[in-house]
Amino acid sequence: MTKKFLLNESEIPEKWYNIVADMPHKPLPLLHPGTKQPLHPEDLYPIFAEEVARQELNQTDQWIDIPEEVRDKYKIYRPSPLVRAYNLEKALDTPAHIYFKNESVSPVGSHKLNSALAQAYYCKKEGLTHITTETGAGQWGTALSFAAKVFGLELAVYMVKVSYEQKPYRRSLMQTWGAQVIASPSMSTKAGRKILTDSPTYQGSLGTAISEAIELAMSMPNCKYTLGSVLNHVSLHQTVIGLEAEKQMALAGEYPDIVIGCFGGGSNFSGISYPFMRHNIAGGKKTRFIAAEPSSCPKLTRGIFQYDFGDEAGYTPLLPMFTLGHNFAPAHIHAGGLRYHGAGTIISQLMKDRMIEAVDIQQLDSFKYGLLFARTEGIVPAPESAHAIAAAVNEALKAKEEGASKVILFNLSGHGLIDMSAYDSYLAGDLTNYDLSDEDIAKNVNQLEKIV
Amino acid sequence: MTKKFLLNESEIPEKWYNIVADMPHKPLPLLHPGTKQPLHPEDLYPIFAEEVARQELNQTDQWIDIPEEVRDKYKIYRPSPLVRAYNLEKALDTPAHIYFKNESVSPVGSHKLNSALAQAYYCKKEGLTHITTETGAGQWGTALSFAAKVFGLELAVYMVKVSYEQKPYRRSLMQTWGAQVIASPSMSTKAGRKILTDSPTYQGSLGTAISEAIELAMSMPNCKYTLGSVLNHVSLHQTVIGLEAEKQMALAGEYPDIVIGCFGGGSNFSGISYPFMRHNIAGGKKTRFIAAEPSSCPKLTRGIFQYDFGDEAGYTPLLPMFTLGHNFAPAHIHAGGLRYHGAGTIISQLMKDRMIEAVDIQQLDSFKYGLLFARTEGIVPAPESAHAIAAAVNEALKAKEEGASKVILFNLSGHGLIDMSAYDSYLAGDLTNYDLSDEDIAKNVNQLEKIV
Numbered sequence: 014m015t016k017k018f019l020l021n022e023s024e025i026p027e028k029w030y031n032i033v034a035d036m037p038h039k040p041l042p043l044l045h046p047g048t049k050q051p052l053h054p055e056d057l058y059p060i061f062a063e064e065v066a067r068q069e070l071n072q073t074d075q076w077i078d079i080p081e082e083v084r085d086k087y088k089i090y091r092p093s094p095l096v097r098a099y100n101l102e103k104a105l106d107t108p109a110h111i112y113f114k115n116e117s118v119s120p121v122g123s124h125k126l127n128s129a130l131a132q133a134y135y136c137k138k139e140g141l142t143h144i145t146t147e148t149g150a151g152q153w154g155t156a157l158s159f160a161a162k163v164f165g166l167e168l169a170v171y172m173v174k175v176s177y178e179q180k181p182y183r184r185s186l187m188q189t190w191g192a193q194v195i196a197s198p199s200m201s202t203k204a205g206r207k208i209l210t211d212s213p214t215y216q217g218s219l220g221t222a223i224s225e226a227i228e229l230a231m232s233m234p235n236c237k238y239t240l241g242s243v244l245n246h247v248s249l250h251q252t253v254i255g256l257e258a259e260k261q262m263a264l265a266g267e268y269p270d271i272v273i274g275c276f277g278g279g280s281n282f283s284g285i286s287y288p289f290m291r292h293n294i295a296g297g298k299k300t301r302f303i304a305a306e307p308s309s310c311p312k313l314t315r316g317i318f319q320y321d322f323g324d325e326a327g328y329t330p331l332l333p334m335f336t337l338g339h340n341f342a343p344a345h346i347h348a349g350g351l352r353y354h355g356a357g358t359i360i361s362q363l364m365k366d367r368m369i370e371a372v373d374i375q376q377l378d379s380f381k382y383g384l385l386f387a388r389t390e391g392i393v394p395a396p397e398s399a400h401a402i403a404a405a406v407n408e409a410l411k412a413k414e415e416g417a418s419k420v421i422l423f424n425l426s427g428h429g430l431i432d433m434s435a436y437d438s439y440l441a442g443d444l445t446n447y448d449l450s451d452e453d454i455a456k457n458v459n460q461l462e463k464i465v
Numbered sequence: 466m467t468k469k470f471l472l473n474e475s476e477i478p479e480k481w482y483n484i485v486a487d488m489p490h491k492p493l494p495l496l497h498p499g500t501k502q503p504l505h506p507e508d509l510y511p512i513f514a515e516e517v518a519r520q521e522l523n524q525t526d527q528w529i530d531i532p533e534e535v536r537d538k539y540k541i542y543r544p545s546p547l548v549r550a551y552n553l554e555k556a557l558d559t560p561a562h563i564y565f566k567n568e569s570v571s572p573v574g575s576h577k578l579n580s581a582l583a584q585a586y587y588c589k590k591e592g593l594t595h596i597t598t599e600t601g602a603g604q605w606g607t608a609l610s611f612a613a614k615v616f617g618l619e620l621a622v623y624m625v626k627v628s629y630e631q632k633p634y635r636r637s638l639m640q641t642w643g644a645q646v647i648a649s650p651s652m653s654t655k656a657g658r659k660i661l662t663d664s665p666t667y668q669g670s671l672g673t674a675i676s677e678a679i680e681l682a683m684s685m686p687n688c689k690y691t692l693g694s695v696l697n698h699v700s701l702h703q704t705v706i707g708l709e710a711e712k713q714m715a716l717a718g719e720y721p722d723i724v725i726g727c728f729g730g731g732s733n734f735s736g737i738s739y740p741f742m743r744h745n746i747a748g749g750k751k752t753r754f755i756a757a758e759p760s761s762c763p764k765l766t767r768g769i770f771q772y773d774f775g776d777e778a779g780y781t782p783l784l785p786m787f788t789l790g791h792n793f794a795p796a797h798i799h800a801g802g803l804r805y806h807g808a809g810t811i812i813s814q815l816m817k818d819r820m821i822e823a824v825d826i827q828q829l830d831s832f833k834y835g836l837l838f839a840r841t842e843g844i845v846p847a848p849e850s851a852h853a854i855a856a857a858v859n860e861a862l863k864a865k866e867e868g869a870s871k872v873i874l875f876n877l878s879g880h881g882l883i884d885m886s887a888y889d890s891y892l893a894g895d896l897t898n899y900d901l902s903d904e905d906i907a908k909n910v911n912q913l914e915k916i917v
Binding site for chain 2: 016085089120162163186
């Protein structure tokens, strides 16, 4: 029995898939935070590389060329394997066929390099010398550190303080690739100083780190900001995952009934889903798409659809999104990459249009099934990816109850080798679930009404 | 340009290559530590799985079948990629073509799983319920932890104390896969207690950990011991590396002039080398084989050829080997897997017969070139593997000086994602080289004369 379905380097996609061109209802426009008017690419040029800004607002081109220089660097780790999880199936005694796309094989350990290489390339091509970013769990920061080194850029990373302390190896890894890493909130920016003044023991959030990274980029010449999730261009770059998986499922002679990704800002979920979703949109397929978010940060399952900021300080454009409020402070779960208050505009529109589903996963379930995956398939999953595993297991067990032979595909967005302290805590019984009350959620969400 | 040369699962070797059958001079026999008579497989049955004991002393069969159950588990990560290191070549501005076999893609992060799966399988097949082992850097221990889980065995791992403390994530990883991990020297064995009494602050060595693991295995029913390097059967299992690499070099349209592996006990060096060496023996090729050992533990470059024990306490058979003496206590370099006093019997004979070469690499050079590799090829190498990289870089720079277009192949035995504290120390300038005086070496070696 074949376990891994592999492609050759020549089969690395030559174009990214831009789902917006195919969407029955386009996402609402991004708004300028000052004028509240729809944004044009030029409005984003001060923050983002110009090509990236154009991609962000491109609603017409279904396919966008991957630059040869980026595709060449993709060869370091792509195509990634599609794997049939026979051993997990056996442990669950399920009739379901479970496949996973193994993005953990990238040298940085996650899918994040797919967009990091693209963004670093566009920044270099534009003549920039420095870039900035934020990182939560550290997956994006490590990816961009390597990508910046590849294309010869200097990089400053604002790392959410709780992760900076929980994950010292992530910091080391970024430094190994030559990046400067600053714990956020920091004293180095106005946004950081304000938060430290208001709340001196604040452990940080992605929203705050984004504010700091944007502020630094705006204050330097030849320097722009890059973002690892949420935005359309990031999802665009991640579609290489699903485009490869589509070819690989064909090699396996199957097509997924269910596609699953964990959900933080949406980049890996989008990447695995959109290429398959285009066949739903075209009418041929009825695949279900499930976003697995943590119970402690449930924007899709319990948030509201509303214009909101992407960051804590309100530097970003206003985004039409499912959100818990841009100053929502999630519990310190180990899946740091899923601790983000909002969902991207495409995902939010697809959610409104019931083209995707969302489930929330408790922290203990994510580790329970993450451990089962490690002990059956060998790979220790990132705590984030363990949410996708838990959702896949739940569907596989449902299939068993129903006696239905479902084909389930999930994205293993990254490995957890640098998150072993999280597994230590789980094995020691030190972790808990987090339950948010309706009041907790309403408190933040109610403030939003005033924004637009 | 193709960067990675991939094989299908159907091309995973069906047999291991047993170089002993082809050697012009066979290794001297292993001797019983009591009688000093040549060992028979039965003498090893109390310690090792019987099939493994037979493989250890097999001098006649050139090819040995890989059990289908083992080959099936190899599919989790094999065939591993062969990679052309274009970016490293460019950074060195060398005319040499540099290839590496990427064994870091195994879920445990190193080549060690190749033998761990085989040994766990044979133990299970024999009806054992428990196994024991030692681990230095933790690569072998993690591999065996997963392999034991795969085949349903309980495992106790004695981990060299300095690594236990330097590498807490390795311990976590073993526990994640369900193993029991004990810092060595420990109070749990006679061998451990003796050393702790003589030298209470002793930080451990592979030799001591081996003694403890053997002692535990001998004291339990249904329990045997497994070893991750040094012995012939381990090298045998590792030949899947070179057998795959041989096919992949053919895909690349080249054949190596030089094959390089880092050298601790010899398992990864043997694995990449022997399949190519058979063409040297047959007379068709003149490839050079270079073992890269640390300057702080230079058994091949500065040890003597002599019968010696494989462990500190003298529980193992007497092995004809290049050795620094079985109670040699190497400096605490971060490449814990290379801190072993001796070389296997096959390697030692090949060294005597000048069929291989050895070089010693200083710790700072290993990190200097390990970092260069990380920043060019993306993969952070294990400190052990960085020794192979340093040796490959030296050869590539020599080729540049000579204007010679050499084809260099090295084995990337593992990644360093769980060794990031070592890179932290290097980047902080906290690491040093270690120089052994002739007296340091003579002191241990002179004691050996009395053994046989």
